[in-house]
Amino acid sequence: MEIAMQRINKSFGNNNVLKGVDFRLAPGEIHALMGENGAGKSTLMNILTGIISSDSGQIEVDGQKTQFKNALVAEQAGISFIHQEMNNYGEMTVLENMFINRELTNRLGLLKTPVMRTQAKQYLDYLGAEFGLDTLIKDLSVGNQQLVEIAKSLMTNAQVIIMDEPTSALTENEIQKLFKIVKELQQQGVGFIYISHRMEEIFALCDTITVMRDGISVMTTSVDETNVNQIVKAMVGRELTEFYPTRTNQIGDIYLQARGLSRRGVFNDVNFDVRSGEIVAFAGLMGAGRTEIMRAIFGLDHLDRGKIIIRDQLIENHSPAAAIKHGIGFVTENRKDEGLMLDATIADNIDLASLASFTKYGVIDQHTDRVFVDKLIKRLTIKAQSALDIVNSLSGGNQQKVVLAKWIGAGSQVLILDEPTRGVDVGAKREIYDLMNELTNRGVAIIMISSDLPEVLGMSDRINVVYEGQITGTLVTKDATQEAIMTLATGGRINE
Amino acid sequence: MNNAKSKQFNVMDFIGKLGPVLALVFLIFLVTLLNHSFLDINNILNLLRQVSTNALIAFGMTFVILTAGIDLSVGSILAFTGAITAQMIIAGIHPAFAFLLGVLIGAILGGINGMIIAYGGAAPFIATLATMTIFRGATYVLTDGNPITGAKMTNSFFFQVVGRGYFLGIPFPIVIMAVAFIILYVLLHKMAFGRKTYAIGGNAKAAFVSGIKINKITILIYTLSGIMASIAGFILTSRLNSAQPDAGITYEMDAIAAVVLGETSLTGGKGRLVGTLIGALIIGTLNNGMNLLGISSFYQQIVKGIVIIIAVLIDRKKAA
Incomplete structure (x- = not known):
């Protein structure tokens, strides 16, 4: 799936959060989105997935002009957003979380649990999960909770997965595991928008980087052609020393x-x-x-x-x-x-x-x-x-x-x-x-x-x-x- | 919680703050229109005297609700302390001293609520629902289910004056209500205790991190609620010249209604004591007015409920 966002503008009151931002994601690309807090990254992603609407500008998905009405529609179209604070339900099981708001039911409205179990298991096995479907979410490590979120995305046939600071609460092992999964999914043609503050991850994982500052996209380049200093400078708008x-x-x-x-x-x-x-x-x-x-x-x-x-x-x-x-x-x-x-x-x-x-x-x-x-x-x-x-x-x-x-x-x-x-x-x-x-x-x-x-x-x-x-x-x-x-x-x- | 007066005059703000007052004025206007005798001085004093018991309980309830809590046990505390005070008077203890002991017992019962909530971490609704039943049961045990009355009560000047006497022509319960209002107003709006009350309701975690002893304050607030209920209990016992074992049933609902009509938020941290006073006056005017108009008490309950719903809906709308 290819995404092109063009000249996106968004204001909250007098605060211009996005000022004509362009953003492109090629099919199967892992694209880092960096910037200080308040630079407009989240707003841009919220606009892409229909959580909020832009004031002006347009979004093309595979060449088609698109405007998702809400996050659910975006998800059905193949774009899923894994938020930093995962929107999961701690007191419910893995299975219940995976099918929340899209439960499979028969004609009487009763849950088709066996079918859901088979489907859920298929995706979790694929990701190498080592926990059962009946585990409560709150009993899983943050890394495993993330795995559930990824499985959920795959289940909706996601072609683009947006991850907001996915590693901030992960151990080193979990990070390595996550990277492996991301790269495998990339081979299947899934594109990623990867929001992170961690330089080393960007260089280890991503193909392309876009840096935002104060509502503007200030730099988009191949990761091979840039370095930490350049990125930091783009992010803060001045040399680190000052x-x-x-x-x-x-x-x-x-x-x-x-x-x-x-x-x-x-x-x-x-x-x-x-x-x-x-x-x-x-x-x-x-x-x-x-x-x-x-x-x-x-x-x-x-x-x-x-x-x-x-x-x-x-x-x-x-x-x-x-x-x-x-x-x-x-x-x-x-x-x-x-x-x-x-x-x-x-x-x-x-x-x-x-x-x-x-x-x-x-x-x-x-x-x-x-x-x-x-x-x-x-x-x-x-x-x-x-x-x-x-x-x-x-x-x-x-x-x-x-x-x-x-x-x-x-x-x-x-x-x-x-x-x-x-x-x-x-x-x-x-x-x-x-x-x-x-x-x-x-x-x-x-x-x-x-x-x-x-x-x-x-x-x-x-x-x-x-x-x-x-x-x-x-x-x-x-x-x-x-x-x-x-x-x-x-x-x-x-x-x- | 004003630290300084804002110089700018804001019309919406003004109307917002006056909401309950406007409702009260409208209500008085309406009742007077339908029956001119409403504004007779005797009727007004009568109304205020009727209001005083509920107002006293509701003042205490305001503190509780400001912390995002609730106290359902006030009616039972009222009955229990009323009964035990009556028994003490009959046993020969001076009524003034019996009154103080009754208030002390009310404080202890409220303190028990506070401790269950603060140390036990119980939800205030559940904790006071349980103690409501316990204190009521204890009242029945104490009285054997019979009203308590006797010559020592009837013949005591102190006992009689509290519920039925006058001070400078004003019924004594109204004087007590006014004094309580002033004291609690200072406590809530001029003293550190009040600021801590708001802080607990505004954000208990932040209050704790800021060094506020939230357990201590919570216990004190429920203690205060118990004290207010027991004072109301004494007034009621005096007015009826007897302690009824089923006195005060559903009083917690009238008190909560007064607090809510006065625009104190049930989620805590927002509200003012004067609002509660007005809320209690609105309920009192409704009761008194409907009595004057000869509306059956069955219908009165329905009307009261509807008024509360309308008030809350208007409040919601304003917040949105």
Whole structure:
């Protein structure tokens, strides 16, 4: 199947998300689609599969002008979209998931289970699945869940499969298995649009690459004719060196020490230090246990063993409230889930962790509260009409700044930032980096979990690499390379 | 939860905020048109006195619903504390002291709800559905299914004044309702406790990460609901001059209706106490008005239900 999208435009309100984008997919091609978050990749794919409609432009499928009404129609036509957050049903079985919304029934409306079983099994066997049809989806690894999604696509006779960040939660073995399957399907003539942030995957798997930036397709070329630097430059629109601010921090004394932290089955014997004024990055693949280590330090999860020491004082964090008392702040990975009250105002979100500091006998000093909030809005340049704007109406970058403002306002001396720039546009990213710089200049210690390797290399002083719940190496950032980090992150060793 | 007053005047916003008020004004207008005696001062005071019990329960319920919870046990707490207070008075305990003990028991029963929900992680609906049955059963056990009354109740000035007395010409239950409103208004809108209440309903996980002790606050909120129910229980016992074992049945529904009519969101995090007061007044006006117009109580229930549905549909439409 051949796809040609031409001059696609799309705006959400005043926000021009796509500005005349062209995109072509040849039959049986594996086409990488890269770009920063907010560059317009997802919007483009959503338009292709009929999830949303374009404002103007046209789509041709095999030379036929086409406009899919919705995702189901696109799927029936042979284009399936495997989303990053797989839309599956954890409490239902593999079989039920594979036939959801397209169940085979007889004339009485009763399910033809034996027929469905035979069909499902055929595709899963083809993909080499090692689990049964009656397994609950939630009991499968993410890699196996993905296999179910692929089997589902094949069952609908997909000629084009769109995969959004398919490897972000996979182990190295699962990634290799996925690549093998993708290449096999390519031999059968199936085309792939492969959205990913991981350079090495692009070069290992893809034929062609298209890079998007700020709603424009800035580069389309054969993978053989380009390199990492060129792609990064196309993605961010400038050289990497100028994208990250020059670090001007003075590294001070050890502020927080973690000694022998363990949580059964999650992480084991984790040791590290953070000095005041230092940014220590935690790199690794998703699911390596980085977030879980920090959750335990912050008192969100239970710690089986280990000590946390802040400035020579042994502390115990049984709850976030205790951790906050010890000067720790936590910008969680998923701001909508654990960071923000989306329907509340900016003000109500920002002062949530600091209420005690302007409350006397339980009564809030409204004036102090307001001054406090306004100061932070200004300092973090949160773009809003007033402190009473509802957080939900803000852009991702500004929402993230609201979360940061909350912790800066709470006076955190150790700030844990979990994927601080995920879902944040390029401009706001730089502002967040500048802010991190400013904070470390004031002596705040920052722990930054990031899956974005350029960010890790651009912003940190030292890097702890986590693999399967253990720190497999600590690198000094100025001597570190992406290759070294990836080697450690996938369980390899660096030869000294 | 205003931190600062927005200077811009927004008409839609204004109407949106006034929605329940407009409904109440319309209702008063309609009833008055059909029967002029509605606006008699005696009828208004009577109406407010009728409203007070429901309003007190609904104020507590507002906090509960703001956390995305629900308290179905308020009617049973009302009956249980009413009965035990009556028994204490008959046993010779001073009515004022018995009142305080009754409120304390109401607080404990509410606290039990809170603990089952906070520590046990039970869904508020199920937890309070169960305690509703338990507390009601306990009331029947306590009273043997009979009303409790006696000379010590009839002869006590304190006991009589709470339900039937006047303060500066205003029936005492209305005074209690007004004082409770002011105290809870400050608690909800001026104190950190209120902000934490909203935060739990807005996003409990984010609230927890921000260091809010959500278990403690949740327990306190259900405790408050129990306290409000027991105060209402004492007023009711005084008004009837006896504690009825089946007092307060379906009171939870009127309280929830008042909260919802006052535009507090059942999903938590959004709403205001003044809305609940207006919601309770709407229900009171409906009841009182239909009585004045001689509409049978069978039809009254149907009308009340329809009004609630209309209110919720209008609210939905506005949200969309």
